[in-house]
Amino acid sequence: MLRGIHHVAVICDDYAVSKAFYVETLGLRVLGEHYREERQSWKLDLALPDGGQVELFSFPDAPARPSWPEARGLRHLAFAVDDIDAACARLTARGVVLEPVRVDPYTGQRFVFFADPDGLPLELYEVAAAG
Template sequence: MELLGIHHAAIICSNYPRSKYFYSEILKLNIINEHHREKRNSYKLDLAMPDGSQVELFSFEGAPSRPSYPEAQGLRHLAFKVDNVTKAKEYLESKSVAVEEIRIDEITGKKFTFFADPDDLPLELYEV
C-alpha cells in the first residue's frame, strides 16, 4: 500500500449556513457539491482546495461540542499551506476573524499562526 496524500478532512459544524459562509466566502474554498440528506436532516458540503484535496462540512442535529481546546484527543487542528502568513493573517483580520500572533516553527524556521472556525475548531496557517 502507498498513501498518495490526503483526500479530505471532514468537519461537523453546529450552524451549517454560518460554516458554509466561513469556508466558502472567507477562506474562499470552491464548492464542489452540496447535498441535503433528508433522512438524516443533515447537509454535506464538499469544498475544493487548490491542490485537489477537499474539506467536507457536515451538519448533524445534536452533535456534541468539542470537549476542550485544542488538546482534546483526536485531530488537534487542520493546517492550511499559504505563501505568506502575514498577508493571510491581515486578510482574515479584515474579515473580523481573530488570529493569534505569528510564531516561528522551532524546527523548520517557518512562520505559522492559528485561528478558529465558527465552531472554534483550531485552524492553522503555515507558510511554505
C-alpha cells in the same frame, strides 16, 4: 500505498455560518452541496487549490468538540499559504481573530492559529518557496 490526504470532514453547528466562513472567508470553492433527508444533514464538498477537499457536515444535536484543554485525537487542520502576512491581513479584515504569528523552532517557518465558527482550531502554515 498512501498518496496523500483526500479530504478532511468537519461537523458544524450552524451550517449557514460555517458555509459562509469556509467559502467566503477562507475562499474554498464549492464542488457540491447536498441535503441528506435520512440524516437531516447537509454535506458540502469544498475544494482546496492543491486538489484536497474539506467536507462540511451539519448534524442535529452533534456534541461539542473538546478543544480546551486539548483532547486526544486530531488536533487541528493546517492550510499551507505562500504569504502568511497577506493571509493574516485578509482574515483580519474579515473579522477573524488570530493568535500571534509564531515560528516553528524546527523548520523556521511561520504559522498562526485561529478558530472556525465552532471553535475548531485552524492553522495557516507558511511554506517556503522552492528554490
